[in-house]
Amino acid sequence: MGLFDRLRGGDDPRVAFFGIDGVPYSFLKENASEFPNIASLASEGSAGAIDSIVPPESSACWPSLTTGVNPGQTGVYGFQDREVGSYDTYVPMGRDVQATRIWDRVTDAGRNATVMNVPVTFPPQRNVQRMVSGFLSPGVDKAAYPDELRDYLQSTDYRIDTNAKLGHEADKSEFLENAYATLEARYEAFRHYVDQDDWDLFFGVFMTTDRVNHFLFRDYEEDGEYKEEFIEFYKKVDEYLGKLREALADDVTMVVASDHGFTGLDYEVHFNQWLADEGWLSYQDDDHEELGDIADDTAAYSLIPGRFYINLEGREPRGSVPQDEYEEKRAELKGMLENLEGPNGKKVCARVVEKEDAFRGDHEDIAPDLVAIPNHGFDLKAGFKGHDDVFGAGPRNGMHSFDNASLFVDADVTIDEGVDLFDIAPTILDLMELDYPASEFDGRSLV
Numbered sequence: 001m002g003l004f005d006r007l008r009g010g011d012d013p014r015v016a017f018f019g020i021d022g023v024p025y026s027f028l029k030e031n032a033s034e035f036p037n038i039a040s041l042a043s044e045g046s047a048g049a050i051d052s053i054v055p056p057e058s059s060a061c062w063p064s065l066t067t068g069v070n071p072g073q074t075g076v077y078g079f080q081d082r083e084v085g086s087y088d089t090y091v092p093m094g095r096d097v098q099a100t101r102i103w104d105r106v107t108d109a110g111r112n113a114t115v116m117n118v119p120v121t122f123p124p125q126r127n128v129q130r131m132v133s134g135f136l137s138p139g140v141d142k143a144a145y146p147d148e149l150r151d152y153l154q155s156t157d158y159r160i161d162t163n164a165k166l167g168h169e170a171d172k173s174e175f176l177e178n179a180y181a182t183l184e185a186r187y188e189a190f191r192h193y194v195d196q197d198d199w200d201l202f203f204g205v206f207m208t209t210d211r212v213n214h215f216l217f218r219d220y221e222e223d224g225e226y227k228e229e230f231i232e233f234y235k236k237v238d239e240y241l242g243k244l245r246e247a248l249a250d251d252v253t254m255v256v257a258s259d260h261g262f263t264g265l266d267y268e269v270h271f272n273q274w275l276a277d278e279g280w281l282s283y284q285d286d287d288h289e290e291l292g293d294i295a296d297d298t299a300a301y302s303l304i305p306g307r308f309y310i311n312l313e314g315r316e317p318r319g320s321v322p323q324d325e326y327e328e329k330r331a332e333l334k335g336m337l338e339n340l341e342g343p344n345g346k347k348v349c350a351r352v353v354e355k356e357d358a359f360r361g362d363h364e365d366i367a368p369d370l371v372a373i374p375n376h377g378f379d380l381k382a383g384f385k386g387h388d389d390v391f392g393a394g395p396r397n398g399m400h401s402f403d404n405a406s407l408f409v410d411a412d413v414t415i416d417e418g419v420d421l422f423d424i425a426p427t428i429l430d431l432m433e434l435d436y437p438a439s440e441f442d443g444r445s446l447v
Contacts, residue, residue, distance in 0.1 A: 011251065012111065012200065012251075012432065012433060013251055013252075013253065013431060013432055013433055014199070014200045014201065014202075014249075014251055014252045014253070014432060015200075015201055015202070015252065015253050015254075015255060015428050015431050015432050016194065016201075016202040016244070016248055016252050016253070016254050016255070017201070017202065017203045017204070017254075017255045017256075017257070017428065018190070018204055018205070018206065018241060018244060018254070018255070018256050019062075019065075019118070019203075019204065019205030019206060019207075019256075019257060019258065019259065020205075020206050020209045020237065020241075020256060020257070020258050020406065021058060021119075021205060021206065021207040021208075021209050021210035021258060021259055022058070022209055022210035022213050022214075022258055022259065022260055022261070022262050022400065023209050023213070023258040023262070023405075023406050024049075024258070024261040024262045024263070024401065024404040024405070024406065025047070025048065025049035025050075025258075025261070025404055025405065025406040025407070026049065026261075026404055027220070027234075027262075028042075028406060029042075029047075031231065031234075034231055034234070034235060034238075035234060035235065035237075035238035036238065036242070037238045037239065037241050037242025037245065038238050038241060038242075038256070038408065040242075041241070041245065041254065041256065041408045041410055042408055044410065045254075045408060045409050045410040045411055045412070045413075046408070046409045046411065046412060046413045046414070046415050046446075047406075047407065047408045047409070047415060048407060048415030048416065048419065049261075049403070049404050049405065049406065049407075050257075050405045050406070050407045050415065050419040050420050050421065050423070051402060051403055051405065051418075051419070051420040051421070052259060052260035052261065052400075052401075052402050052403070052405050052420065052421055053070065053071070053402075053420065053421050053422070054070075054071075054353050054358040054359075054371050054373065054402070055077070055078060055305050055306055055307060055371050055373075056259075056260040056261075056305070056373075056400045056401065056402045057078045057079060057260075057304070057305045057400065058079075058119050058135065058207075058210065058259055058260070058400075059076060059078055059079040059091075059092060059119065059120055059135075059136075060074075060076050060077055060078050061259035061260055061421060062118055062119040062120050062205070062259055063076045063092075063097045063099070063120050064421055064422065065257070065259055065421045065422075065424055065425070066101050066102050066103075066118065066203075066425065067097070067099035067100060067101055067102070067425060068099075068102070068422050068423075068424070068425030068426055068440075068441040068442060068443050069099045069361065069422065069440075069441060069442050070358065070359055070360060070361065070422070070442050071358075071359055071361075071363070071367070072358075072359035072360045072361030072362075072363055072364045072367060073098065073099045073360070073361030073362065073363065073442075074097050074098060074099045074361075074363070075092075075096055075097065075098040075099075075361075075362075075363035075366070076092040076096055076097055076120060077307065077366065077367065077368065078092075078303060078304060078305060078307060079091065079092075079304060080303055080304065081096075081303075081366055082291065082303065082309075082366055083366075084365050084366055085315070085316075085317065086317060087290075087291045087292040087294070087316070087317060087318075088291075088292065089290070089291055089303070091136065092120060093120065093122050093123070093136065094120055094121040094122050094123060094124075094125070094133065095123070096120075097120060098362070098363060100440075102201070102203070102425045102428055102429065103115050103125075103128050103201055103203060104125075104127070104128075105429060105434065105436060106200060106201045106432070106434065107127055107128055107129075109434050109435075111200035111201070111432075111434075112128075112129040112198065112199045112200050112201070113128045113129055113199060113200065113201040113202075113203065114128070114129050114130050114131075114193050114196075114199040114201070114202050114203070114204075115128055115130070115131040115132075115203045115204075116130075116131070116132050116134075116189060116190060116193065116202075116203070116204040116205070117132060117133075117134035117135075117160070117186060117204055117205045117206075117207065118133070118134045118203060118204075118205050119134045119135035119136065119205065119207065120134075120135065120136065121133040121134055121137075122134075122136055122137040122138075122142075122143055123142065123143070124143055124144060124145040125145070126145055126146075129198075129199060130144075130145065130146060130148075130149045130193070131144070131145055131149075132144040132145075132149060132150075132153060132158075132160075132189075133160075134160065134161075134205055134207060135160070135161055135207055137160045139160065140153045140154055140158055140160065141154065143160060152189075152192065153189060156185060156188060156189065157181065157184075157185045158185045158186070158188075158189050159181070159182045159185055159186075161182065161207060161208075161211070162175075162178055162179050162182045162207070162208045162211040162212075163175070163178045164211050164214070164215075166178055167211065167214065167215035167395060167396070168395040172215060172216065172226055172229070175215060176212075176226075176229055176233065179208050179211060179212050179233065180233070180236065182208045183206065183208045183233075183236060183237065183240070184236075186204075186206055186208065187206075187240040187243075187244075190202075190204045190240075190244060191243065191244060191247060194244060194247050194248065195247060197249060200432065201428070201432065202252075206237065206240075209234075209237060209258075210262075212230065212233050213262045213398045214396045214397075214398045214399075215395070215396060215397065215398065216229065216230045216233075216397070216398065217230070217262055217263070217264055217265075217397060217398025217399075218264040218265060218397030218398060219397065221263075221264045222264070224397075241256060245410070253409065253410050253411050253431045254408075254409075254410040255407075255408070255409050255410070255424070255427075255428060255431075256406070256407075256408040256409075257405070257406060257407045257408070257421075257424055258405045258406040258407075259405065259421065260400045260401060260402065260405050261400070261401035261402070261403055261404030261405050261406075262398055262399070262400060262401055262404075263376040263377065263398070263399060263401045263404075264376070264377060264397060264398060264399075265377060265378075265379050265396055265397050265398055265399040266342070266344065266377035266378065267342050267343065267344075267377065267378055267379070267391045267392065267393065268379045268381050268391070268392045268393060268394050269342070269348055269374070269378050269379065269380050269381060269390060269391060270381050270382070270383065270387040270389070270390055270391075270392065271302040271306070271308075271372075271380060271381065271382050271390075272301060272302050272382050272383065272384055272387075273387045273388070273389065273390050274340075274390045275300055275301065275302060277390065278336065279299075280298070280299045280300045280333070281294060281298050281299070281300065281301055282294070282295040282297055282298055283295055283384075288384055288385055289384055289385045290384050291303075291384060293384060294311070294318075294384075295318075296318045296320055297320055298311045298318075298320060299311055299320060299321055299329060300321075300329070300333055301382075302382040303368070303382050304380065304381060304382045305379075305380045305381075305382075305400070306349075306371055306372035306373065306374060306380035306382075307368035307370075307371055307382070308333060308337070308368055308369055308370040308371070308372065309368055309369055310326060310329055310330055310333070310369045312326055312369075330354070330369055330370065333370060334352045334354070334370055337349050337352045337370070337372050338351075338352055342377075342378060342391060343391050344377075346375060346377065346378075347375055348372070348374060348375060348378045349372045349373065349374060349375065349378075350373050350374060350375045350402075351372075351373050352370055352371070352372050352373070353370065353371045353372075353373065354369070354370060355367045355368060355369055355370070355371070358371060360442075373402050374399075376401060377399075378399075379394075379396070379399040379400075405420075405421065407419065407424070409427070409431075409446070411431065411447075413427060413446040413447050414446050415446060419446065420443065421443070422441065422442040422443025423443035423444055423445070423446055424443070425441060425443065426438065426441045426443055426444060426445040427443075427445045427446045427447055429445070430445040430447040431447060
């Protein structure tokens with residue numbers, strides 16, 4: 001027991017969670033010899049592949065992972081959500097998350113939580129020990145609380161996110177340089193506050209892994225130009241995780257997890273163009289850019305990733321599908337999606353999920369009617385301009401997957417088939433020996 005353990009005056013077990021956004025478990029397992037620290041964590045503790053959520057998109061995944069409940073309760077369905085009774089859309093931020101975060105449960109129990117770089121947490125909460133918000137934050141000056149944390153981060157080279165635009169270049173050298181700098185700064189900040197040892201829950205996320213995967217994952221899968229650089233980057237991730245593990249006190253359990261898996265990308269699928277080609281979507285004029293530009297005769301529209309909404313009378317402002325035709329139209333659209341094939345002859349969708357099977361809670365009013373889960377290789381897009389073809393290619397060669405997310409726990413827990421993101425929050429609470437109503441979670445403890 002260290003000095004700060006004694007100063008805290010308690011022997012309650014603690015948890016340090018480190019997120020590795022978008023890292024597939026199979027990749028880490030298949031390359032165990034390259035990543036000795038992750039391999040050690042797996043062999044000495046528990047590890048396995050877990051499922052993500054519907055839809056497997058970071059803006060929806062992290063609120064669900066940190067609350068243990070589905071988007072019907074968090075109120076966050078993706079990077080872009082729509083207002084109730086409107087065609088207006090917004091980008092969900094921390095205050096849009098309507099369910100209780102795990103660090104709020106820790107704080108309510110009278111214990112301390114340090115939260116660093118978790119996506120969809122801006123603006124930073126002031127009821128926790130310290131927090132710097134992650135993905136979508138405007139900058140450290142506004143994303144960090146209290147002042148001590150802000151001042152420390154500003155004195156270093158801390159960055160909220162990697163500059164993903166650099167990945168659009170054919171030469172990935174500058175992108176990789178930026179990714180390494182972001183990763184190093186994140187590690188140094190994590191290590192600084194891990195060493196403070198004044199918290200009961202440390203919750204930090206490395207998001208740079210997701211960025212590197214988006215632009216280099218196909219290189220790894222197909223022995224491409226940047227395969228070696230891809231492996232080298234993950235060796236550094238492994239090194240940092242190993243150093244963080246060594247720095248933890250004996251009363252701390254380390255948990256490492258990703259929010260979704262990853263796979264190579266063959267085709268981008270522009271679903272609003274597909275809906276237009278199939279006669280389901282039309283626009284008020286040729287100068288269309290956003291959801292509000294759809295015409296009155298539209299029967300359905302899409303938002304990323306793979307979310308489909310029937311333009312329902314009485315729900316949408318210009319709804320054209322009568323209530324009594326809803327089930328029929330939805331079933332027709334679902335069947336079309338299930339049968340859609342890409343240029344390579346492969347089915348685009350692994351499955352199409354109806355909203356009743358994925359979402360439960362007080363915020364079902366903005367839930368998509370259908371969610372398409374793609375087969376590996378198809379990245380589902382939903383812009384309202386600029387795509388004349390349904391199938392295309394962009395600068396990315398990697399995409400999210402529903403399956404094959406990662407979970408490592410430095411303890412004896414059960415990670416078997418059926419485990420998913422919803423199980424992580426109650427597992428952490430059990431590891432910390434904190435009481436909680438099991439009925440409030442969609443997941444179950446693995447302890």
